[in-house]
Amino acid sequence: MPPSPTPDVPRYDAVIIGAGVAGLYQLHQLRRQGLKVRVYETAPDVGGTWTWNRYPGAKFDSESYIYQYLFDEALYKDWSWSQRFPGQPEIERWLQYVADRLDLRRDIQFETTVTGARYDEASGRWRISTGSGEQVDAQFLVTCGGMLSAPMERVFAGQERFRGRIFHTSRWPREALDLAGKRVGVVGIGATGIQVIQTIADQVGHLTVFIRTPQYVLPMKNPRYGPEEVAAYKARFEELRSNLPNTFTGFEYDFVHQWARDTPAQRRAVLEEIYADGSLKLWLASYAEMFFDEQVGEEISEFVRGKMRERLRDPRLCELLIPKDYSFGTHRVPLESGYLEVYHRPNVEAVSVKANPIEQIVPEGIQLADGSVHALDVIILATGFDAGTGALTRIDIRGREGRSLRDEWFSDIRTTMGLAKHGYPNLLTTAVPLAPSAALCNMTTCLQQQTEWISGLIGHMRTNGKTVVEPTAEAEDAWVRHHDETAGATLISKTSSWYTGSNVPGKPRRVLSYTGGVGEYRRRCNEVAEAGYPGFRMQ
Template identity: 40%
Template sequence: MMATQHTQSGSDVDVVVIGAGFSGLYATYKAKQLDLSVKAFDAGDDVGGVWNWNRYPGARTDSLHHTYQFSFDKELLNEWAYSEIHPSQPEVLEYLHLVADRYDLRQHYTFNTTVKSAVFNESTGRWEFETDTGQTASAKYFLTGMGLVSDPHKPRYPGEETFAGEIYHTSRWPQEPVDFTGKRVAVIGTGSSGVQIVPQIAKVASELTVFQRTPNYCPGTGNRPVTAEELQEIRENYDEVWRRVRNHPAGWPWEPTGRLTLEATEEERERLFEEMWNRGGFSILYEAFDDLATNWEANELACDFMRRKIRSIVKNPVVAEMLCPDYPYGAKRPPASDGYFESFNLPHVSLIDVNATPITALTPAGIRTSATDVDVDIIVYATGFDAITGAFTRMDIRGRGGERLNDHWAQGPDTYLGISVAGFPNMFMVAGPQSPFANLPPGAQQIGDWIGDLMAYMREHDIEFMEPTREAEVAWTAHLNEVAKMSTAGDGEAVNSWFTGANIEGKVRAFNVYFGGANNYADRCDAEAASGYASFVRSGRLAELV
C-alpha cells in the first residue's frame, strides 16, 4: 500500500518527530497520547524506517518474532502474529504499516522529506526546522527516532562513474526485484546484510565474488514457521514474556542460565554450544552460558567451537581459514544467516580478502584490486551504515548559544542516558547514541514512555525547558566507557565494528552504544524519573537555563 501524503495546516506544533521506524512511530504515538500537536518527517516514501529501505533478498530480523513488536496494546498482541520465528522484511514492514494505520499516525507525517537543520531559537524558546523540500516547522519539543542504522555508508572508489553495469546498496534497495539470474555479481561487505544476501544471490548467479574485510561468526537463524500451539502458549503468557524481556540485558524473553563457561565440563560445553548453534541467532551468546560477553577465556572457547564449525562446513581449507574470525564473539554486531558458509562450497562462488588485495578502482567491466580485475554485471554494496551518530551529524543541529551538535560530539557522542544532551533543551532521542544495544522495539517503547512521562511532568509542573546537566552527561559517558571495556564489545575498534565507529574511515572512535544491559539501563532511567529528574536543569524561562 502506498502512503498518502498528509500535511498539517500549520508549521508551529508542540512536537516535531524525525523518523518513521519503530522509534519514530512510537515517539509520534506518545506525543499524540499526550494530546500534543505533532508534525513528523521521514525521508522514505512511507512508514517503516530501515525496514522500508532494506528490501534486499534475504532481509529479515534475527530478533524473535513475539518480542519484535510493541507490548502496550494487548488486543493487538492477540490479533497480530508473525508467521516465522525470525520475521522477514515484508512482514516487519507489514507490522509497522499496521501500527501506523491502527493509531492513525500517518496523518502526522510528511514523507519523501529530509530535515536539513534543527536550530534552537533562543528568542522564542522553540526549535526551528528546515527541510530539503523547502518546508519549515517550529516546535517546543524535538524528538528523534532515526534509528541506529539509517545513514548508509558507501565507499568511494575511483572510476565508479565508468562502470557499465548495475550498482545497488542493501540499504537503498529498489522496490522492484533485482534479477541476478545468470549474472556475474560482486558483493562488497560481509556484515549482517552481506551474510544474508550472499546465499540468495548464490542460488541464481552465474558467478558470485564476495569481497570481505572482516570475517564474521555467523550461526544459522534457526528460522521456521511459528506453530499454532507456540502462538497460543505465547499469548497465554505474554505478561511473563514481557517480564523476561524487561529483565534481560539484551531485551530477550530469556532467563539467565545460571551457568558459567569455565565451571562446565568440556563435554557439557560442547553439547551446549552444539545445541545453541543449531538453535541459531543469539542463542550461543545468551542461552549457553551467562559470561560469554564478559569473560574473554570463556568467549574464546565459544569462538573456537564456531571456527571448528566453519572449517567443517567449508570444504576448501584456504577459504575456510579466510572465513574464520580471530576476535572475540560480540566485538562486532553478531549476525546470523542460513546457508552463508555453505555458499562458498559452490563452484561459482569465490572470496577475496580486501586486506590482502584491496579494491583500488572500479572499471567499465567491474572491480580492480591490487592483484586482479574481476569482471561483473552487478555490484552490491553491503557496506552498512555510518551507524548511530551518522543520522545526527549529517544534519545541522544547533542548541543554546548556537552550539553545533557536531562540535559537542567532536570526540564522540556525549549524552545523558542516550536520551538528551546538555545545551540542547527539549531535544529528546528515542534509541539515540549511547542507548543500549538490545532488541529494539521493547527498547524504543521503554525510552519513548520515559520521554512521554518527562514531557507530562514538565506540563504538570509548568516547566518550559529541560536539559541534563553537563556533569550528568560526563558521568554517563564515563560509565558507558567503563562498562564497554568490561565486555568483549570493547574490542570492537580493532575489528572495524560500527559499535565504535571503526567501520567508517576517518570517523572518531568512541563507544556509541551502552553495553551495561537494557535491564540495568531501564533501572537507571526509572531511578532518574523517581528522583524528580534530579540530573536535569529545568526552568520556566529560557534565561534561567543560561
C-alpha cells in the same frame, strides 16, 4: 541568534524525525497527551529500517513474537506471524498494520527529509527545516532516526564511472531487479551481506564476494508457524511484557550459566544445546564471561570455529571465512541459512581484500590494489552504516549559541543516557550512542523504553509548567564516565568494529552501545524519572 518564530510558520508541540519502530510509538504516546505532533519521514511509507532494507533475504534475527510493541495486548494479539524469523515484506506489513490501527498516518509527512534544526534561545523552541524548503517551529525535537540508517554508500573512488548498476543494500531498487545470468559482486560479509549472498547465489550467473573481515556465524532455525504455534506465543504476552525489559539484551532469554561453576563437559553440553536452538542464544544467553575473559572468549570462539570448519571443509575457504584475530561476540553475530555452503557452488568466488584491498571502481567492475579487475554487471555494497551518530550528523543540528552536533560528535561522542545532549535544550533522542539501543538490544524492547521515558519527561514538564529541559554538563560527564567504565571492562572495547565506530574514517573511537545491560539501563532511567529528573535543568 536566529529570529523567533513568526506567525506564518506552522507550530507544533513536538516534531519527530522518523516513522519507524520508535517514531510510530512516540507519536502515539505524545498524541495521547494531547500534543500537536508532526512526524517527518524520508521514505514513502512507515517502517524505518524495514522500509529501506528491501534487499533479497532481509529478515528478523530477533524472534518475531518478541520484536513487537507490548503496550497494547490487543494490538499484539491481533497480528499473527507466519514464522519464527519472517522476512522484510511481512515485517513492513506489520508496521503498516500498526500505523493504520492507531491512525498515525494523518500526522506523518512522507517523502520529506529534515535537513536542519536550530534552537532559538529567545523562544526556547526549535526551528526545523526540510529538504523541500519547508520550515516549522516546535517546542520539542524528538529524534527517532534509527541506529543503522545512515548507509556508507560513497566508500570507493570511481563509483560514478561504473557502467552497470551499483547500490547500497539499504537503497535496494524498489522496482524488480533481474539478476539472472548477471555477474554480481557483493562487497562486505556482515549480517546484511550474508543474507544477500545466501539468497541470490542460485539466481545470478556468477557471484564474486569481496571479503575483508570474516564473521563468526550461527545457523538459523526458522520454522513456520501454524495456528497452534501462534496461539502458544500469544498466550505468553504477560510473561514477555514482564520479562523482556529486564533481561540483559531485551530478548526473552538471559545469561544463566556460569563458566567457573561448570565442568568442561558441562560447558560443552551447554554450548551444544544452545547452538542447536538456531537463534542468537549462543551469543546472548550462554556464558557472559566471554565478553570479559579472553580465555573464555577463545574457548567459545573455537567451539564456533569448529562448527564452521565442519561445514566449509575446504582449507582455503576456512582461512578466508573463519575469524582468528577477534573473539566471538565482540562483533555483531549474524544468523544464516546455508551461507557457508554457498561458497561450494561453482558460480561463487570468494576474493580476499584484506591484504589486497579494493583500490577503486572502474567502468567494467572492481579493481584491486594489485591492478587486477573483476568484471561485473552489478555491484552490491553491503558496506554498513555510520551507526548511532550518522542519522543525526547528516542533519545540521544547532544548539545553544549555534553549537553544531555534527562537529561535537566528530570530536567526541557524548550523550546523557542516550536520551539527551548537553547544549541542546528540548532535543530528545532514541537509538543514539551510550544507550543499549545503539547496538546491544532487541530494538523494540529498547525503543519502547526510550520513547516511554521521553513521554514521561514531557508529561512531567507539562504538569509542572516547565517548557525547557536540558541535561547538565555534570550529569552528562557522570554518564559518560559510567558508560566508559562499563564498556572498558569488556572485550568489545578492545575490538575494532562498527560497535566502536572504527568502520567510519575519522569517527572518534568509543563503544557506541551501553554494555551494562538493558535491565540495568532501564533501572537507572527509572530512578532518574522517579527522583524528579536530577541532572536535567528545567525552566
